[in-house]
Amino acid sequence: MSTETKVQEFAQFINGEWFPGSSGATFDVINPADGEIVAKASKATAEDVNEAVQNAKETFESGVWSKKSQKERTQIMLRFAGKIKEHAQELIYLEGISTGATVRKIGGADIMQLILCLQQTANMSLKYEMTEYLPVMETFGPNRTQLVREPLGVVAAITPFNFPLVLAMWKIAPAIAMGNSIIVKPASDTPLGTLKLAELAVEAGLPKGVFNVITGLGSEVGEALVRHPDVRKVAFTGSTEIGKKIMEQSASAVKKVTLELGGKAAAIVLPDADFEITIPGVLLGVFFHAGQVCEASTRVLVHESIYEPVIEQLAAMTEKIKLGHPLDPSTGMGPVISEKQMNKILDYIESGKEEGARLVCGGKRAEIQGLGGGFYIEPTIFADVTNDMKIAREEIFGPVLCVMKYKDLDEAIAIANDTNYGLSAGVWSRDVTTANEVAARLEAGTVWVNEWHVFRNDAPFGGYKESGLGRELGMQVFNEYTELKSIITSLTTENKQRPALGLIF
Numbered sequence: 225m226s227t228e229t230k231v232q233e234f235a236q237f238i239n240g241e242w243f244p245g246s247s248g249a250t251f252d253v254i255n256p257a258d259g260e261i262v263a264k265a266s267k268a269t270a271e272d273v274n275e276a277v278q279n280a281k282e283t284f285e286s287g288v289w290s291k292k293s294q295k296e297r298t299q300i301m302l303r304f305a306g307k308i309k310e311h312a313q314e315l316i317y318l319e320g321i322s323t324g325a326t327v328r329k330i331g332g333a334d335i336m337q338l339i340l341c342l343q344q345t346a347n348m349s350l351k352y353e354m355t356e357y358l359p360v361m362e363t364f365g366p367n368r369t370q371l372v373r374e375p376l377g378v379v380a381a382i383t384p385f386n387f388p389l390v391l392a393m394w395k396i397a398p399a400i401a402m403g404n405s406i407i408v409k410p411a412s413d414t415p416l417g418t419l420k421l422a423e424l425a426v427e428a429g430l431p432k433g434v435f436n437v438i439t440g441l442g443s444e445v446g447e448a449l450v451r452h453p454d455v456r457k458v459a460f461t462g463s464t465e466i467g468k469k470i471m472e473q474s475a476s477a478v479k480k481v482t483l484e485l486g487g488k489a490a491a492i493v494l495p496d497a498d499f500e501i502t503i504p505g506v507l508l509g510v511f512f513h514a515g516q517v518c519e520a521s522t523r524v525l526v527h528e529s530i531y532e533p534v535i536e537q538l539a540a541m542t543e544k545i546k547l548g549h550p551l552d553p554s555t556g557m558g559p560v561i562s563e564k565q566m567n568k569i570l571d572y573i574e575s576g577k578e579e580g581a582r583l584v585c586g587g588k589r590a591e592i593q594g595l596g597g598g599f600y601i602e603p604t605i606f607a608d609v610t611n612d613m614k615i616a617r618e619e620i621f622g623p624v625l626c627v628m629k630y631k632d633l634d635e636a637i638a639i640a641n642d643t644n645y646g647l648s649a650g651v652w653s654r655d656v657t658t659a660n661e662v663a664a665r666l667e668a669g670t671v672w673v674n675e676w677h678v679f680r681n682d683a684p685f686g687g688y689k690e691s692g693l694g695r696e697l698g699m700q701v702f703n704e705y706t707e708l709k710s711i712i713t714s715l716t717t718e719n720k721q722r723p724a725l726g727l728i729f
Contacts, residue, residue, distance in 0.1 A: 230262075231261055231262060231263060231264060232262070232263045232264075232416075233250070233263065233264045233265075234253075234263055234264070234265045234266065234415065234416060234419050234439070235266045236266045236268055236272060236276075236419075236436075236437060236438050236439055237419055237422040237423060237436060237437040238272070238275060238276045238279060238436050238437075238438065239276075239279040239280075239283070239432050239433045239436065240426045240431075240432025240433060241432070243266070243272070243275075244266055245266040245267060245268055245269065245272050246269050246271045246272055246275075247267065247269050249266075249267040250264040250265060250266055250267055251264070251265055251267045251412060251439075251440070251441075252264060253265055253322050253413070253414075253415065253416065254322075254413070254562065255321050255322065255324075256322075256323070256324035256550075256558070256559040256560065256561050256562060256598060256599045257321075257324060257549050257550055257551075257558065257559050257595055257598045258595050258596075258597045258598050259563070259597030259598060259599070260597065262321045262322060263321075263322065263416055265412075265415050265416075265419075265439045266439055266440070267439070267440045267441070268438045268439055268440035268444075268445045269440075269444070269445075270444070270445075270448040272438055272440075272445075273407075273438060273445060273448040273449050273452060274448075274452065276407050276436045276438050277378055277407065277449075277452050277454050277455060278454070279433045279436065280378045280405035280406070280407055280433055280434075280436055281377065281378050281405070281454050282433065283405050283431060283432065283433030283434055284375070284377050284378060284403075284404065284405040284433075288431045289400070289403060289405065289430070289431050289434045290375050290403040290404070290405075291403070292403070294349050294350055294352075294354070294401070295350065297346070297349070297400065297401060297403065298346040298347065298349060298350055298401070300428060300429045300430055301342050301343075301345070301346035301397070301400065301401065302342070302343060302346055303428040303429055304342055304424065304425050304428035304429075304430060305338075305339045305342040305343045305346075306428070307424040307425075307427055307428045308335065308338050308339055308342070308421070308424060309335075309339055311420070311424055312331070312335045314420065315330075315335060315338075315389065315417050315420060315421075316330045316331050316335065317551075318416040318417045318420055319334065319388065319389060319414075319416070319417045320550045320551045321416075321550075321551075322413065322414045322415075322416050322417070323385065323386070323388060323413075323414050323417075323550075323561065324514065324550055324558045324559040324560065324561055324599070325513055325550055325558060326513075326550045326552075326555045326556065326557070326558050327550060327551055327552075327553055327555075328553065328555070328556070329512070329513055334387065334389055334390050335389075337390050337393070337679070338389055338390060338393050338421075340681055341390070341393045341394065341397050341681050341697075342393065342397050344681040344682060345397035345398055345401055345681060345701075346397070346401055348401075348681075348682060348699055348702075349398075349401040349402070349702065351699070352373075352699060352702045353373070354372065354373045354374075354706075355370065355371070355372055355373070356370070356371040357369070357370055357371075358370075358371065360715065363723075364722070364723055364724045365714060365715075365716055365721050365722040365723060365724065366714070366715040366716050366721065367712050367713060367714050367715055368712070368713045368715055369710055369711070369712050369713075370710070370711040370712075370713070371708060371709070371710055371711075372708070372709045372710075372711060373402075373702070373706040373707070373708060373709075374706060374707050374709060375402045375403035375404045375705070375706060375707075376402075376404050376456040376457050376480065376705060376706065376707055377404065377405070377454070377456040378404070378405050378406075378407065378454055378455050378456055379395075379399045379404045379405070379406045379407070379455070379456065379457045379458075379459065379705065380406075380407050380409065380449045380450065380452075380455045380457070380458045380459070381395035381396065381399070381406055381407070381408045381409070381458075381459045381460075382408075382409045382442065382446050382449070382450075382458065382459070382460045382461070382462065382470070383395070383408060383409070383410050383411060383418070383461055383462075384411050384461050384462045385411035385413040385414045385516075385561050386513060386516040386517060386518075386561070386621075387513075387517075388410050388411065388414040388415075388417055388418055389417045389418065389421065391461045391484075392408050392410065392418050392421065393421075394461075394685075394696045394697060395408070395459040395696070396408065396421075396435060398696075398701045398702055398704070398705050399459075399705050400430070400434060400435065401702070401705075402702055402705040402706050404457075404705055405433060405434050405435075405436075406434070406435055406436070407436045407437070407438060407449060407455075408422070408435070408436070408437050408438075409437075409438050409439070409440075409442070409445055409446050409449055410437065410439065411442075411462075412439065412440060412441055412442065413561050413562060414561075415437070415439040418437050419437050419439070421435075421437075422435050422436065422437045442466070446470075447473060450470055450473045450474055450479075451473055451476075451477075453477060455479065456479060456480065457479055457480040457481070457482075457704075457705070458470055458474055458479055458480075458481050458482075459481075459482045459696075459704075460481070460482070460483050460484070461483075461484040461485075461518075462485065463485065463486055463619075464485040464486040464619075464644075464645075464690045464691070467483040467485040467692070467693075470483065471483065471693070480704065481693060481694070482686075482692075482693060482694030482695070482696065482704050483692045483693040483694065484518070484647075484685070484686060484687065484691075484692045484696060485518070485645075485647070485687060485690060485691050485692045486518060486619040486645055486647070486690070486691060487518045487519050487520070487522075487619060487645045487646075487647030487648055487687065487691050488522060488523060488616075488617070488618070488619055488643045488644075488645040489509075489519055489520060489521050489522060489523065489645075489647060489648040489649050489650065489668070490521070490523040490524070490525055490639065490640035490643075490649050490650075490666075491506060491509060491521040491523070491524045491525065491649070491650040491651070491652060491676070492525045492630075492636045492637070492640060492649075492650070492651050492652070492662060493506070493524060493525065493526045493527065493530070493534060493652045493653075494527060494633075494651065494652060494653035494655070494658070494659065494662075495527040495529050495530055496653055496654045496655055497530070497652040497653055497654065498652075498654050498674075499533075499534070499537060501652070501674060502534075502652040502674075503534070503537045503538060503541050504541060505652065505674065505675065505676055506521060506524055506538065506625075506652070506676075507538065507541055507542060507545070507603075507625075508676055508677065509521030509650065509676035509677065510522055510524075510623065510624075510625045511542070511545060511557055511603050511623050511625075512677055513557075513558075514557050514558060514559065514560050514601070514622065514623050515560075515569075515620070515621065515622045515623035515624060516560060516561065516565075516621050516622065517677070518619075518621075518647055518691075519647050519648035519670065519677070521625075521648075521650055521676055522619075522620065522624065522625065522626060523609075523611075523616060523626050523628060523639075523640070524538075524625060524626070524627050524628065525628050525629075525630050525636045525639055525640060526627060526628070526629060526630070527629075527630060527631075527636075528629050528630065528631055531627075531629050534627070535584060535605070535607050535627055538584075538605055538625070538627070539584050539585045539605055542585055542586070542603045542605060543585070545557050545603055547590050547592055547600055547602075548592060548595075549592075549594075549595060557603065557623065558600075559595075559598045559599040559600045559601075560599050560600075560601060560622055560623075561599070562599060563599055565599070565621070565622070566589065566599040566600075566601060566622075568621075568622075569601055569620055569621070569622030569623075569624065570588070570589065570601065572614065572615055572618070572620045572622070572624060573587050573588075573604055573615075573624060575613075575614045575615060576606050576609070576613065576614070576615040576624075576626075579613045579614065579615070580608070580613075581606040581607070581608055581609045581613060581615065581626070582606065582607040582608040583604070583605075583606060584605040584606065584607050584627075585602070585603070585604065585605050586601070586602035586603050586604030586605060586623070586624075587602060587604050588601075588602055589601055589602070590602045601622060601623055602623070603623045603625075604623055604624045604625065605624075605625045605627065606624070606625065606626050606627065607627045608627075608629070609626040609627060609628050610628065611628065611639050611642055611643075613626075616628070617643070617644075619645070633662065636662075637662065637665050637666065640666055640667075641665075641666065641667045643689075644689055644690045645687065645688075645689060645690055645691045646667045646668045646669060646687050646688025646689040646690075646691045647668060647669055647670070647686075647687035647688075647691035647692065648668050648669065648670045648671065648672070648687075649663070649666040649667075649668040649670075649671045649672075650671060650672040650673070650675070650676055651663055651666075651671070651672075651673050651674075652673075652674055653673075653674070656673060656674070659673045659674070660673060667688050667689065668687070668688055668691075669684075669685065669686045669687045669688055669691065669692070669695075670685055679697070680697070680698075681697050681698075682697070682698055682699070683697060683698050684696070684697055684698035684700045684701065685697045685698075
């Protein structure tokens, strides 16, 4: 496969049209594999944000989408999924040249997840009760109460660089299924695929103005979007630090907010764990997508009886991971997203050495032939890590594994839960019953048993503690994109059947 790229120019996508932006300014999109500029994207302004919000609001209020039946919306969403399938290769290419993700990841997981998320969310929405009647109540006079779910209006989605398409779709699908209009602000490192998604949505029949994409810096465009008075909800995936700021910015207008934030997941390896399953599973958990995954298993807790054998086998299998160009199908791990992120990860590695962790393998920038400008880091394993070390406390967001020793199960669970995060966790054991008992004691929104990185669109995903607020996916997600109204109607015309009148008369 050719890895040559050429610089492309991308405008914003507002109200179903390509919009260059009010300032005409652009910013560079860099290929992490070689450090070269592959695209220029429109640099939005607060004025552009207002333009996008106003168009989205007008579209919503027109009822062209919000007043359609759930069945009608479902049909268009399914056509949208079909368009994604038709244009899969283009999406794979756009993601490959901008995210550093391998074609094995994008083609083997991301595109499939996009299609399934749209299809399954659309079909689940048909089972979601938008109207419900409560039993007649006689206490204060006979009345009928109707519960009505209504779309919010304009929704803002701010997405990260690691899974630009998938995490955008986790927000787009439920938002439009409920009749909202949405504005997506992708990470400035990775806007290309999301822009293409918006174009495909319109081709599939989604009315103009329902799905919009603005591109630019989060500190400028993202904040303007969050603070805009006509944005009724903000859905954000990213760091805990930025998530807290978004929560603060949303508070003045009491906006609905869902936050999927950082993680520092612990995977507990029980003494009876099957090494043949556990070793590759642990490595998938931490080195998939160069460790740039919020729910990665970055802390592995190993029982003292098997501690050294596990470390030895982890190191041996790590050597089999091939680093290379993301568009090369044989590549198992690509670069991290940027030079800035690479240097941040290398600083964490140095701190691990300084604090006394044992470097088992990796630990430095990787040199890939022909890709000298790429942002590659060797898969890195530290042993003898203690839970007070910086590498064990903070989210590194890179290919760095911390291996820790424990004596008994209570100690392992205490270490696993001793973190500000609670996005995910895991247990590795032949005894599934015991593993599930351990899972019940772990403080995390998702706990895997003998597995990692597996998601279902009908199961909610989100975090405990500082890992987030609210849930994505599952039937529960529709609650996040609707308002609940109670309509109470009297069933009598006689005042004597209204006891409440006696309170003042």
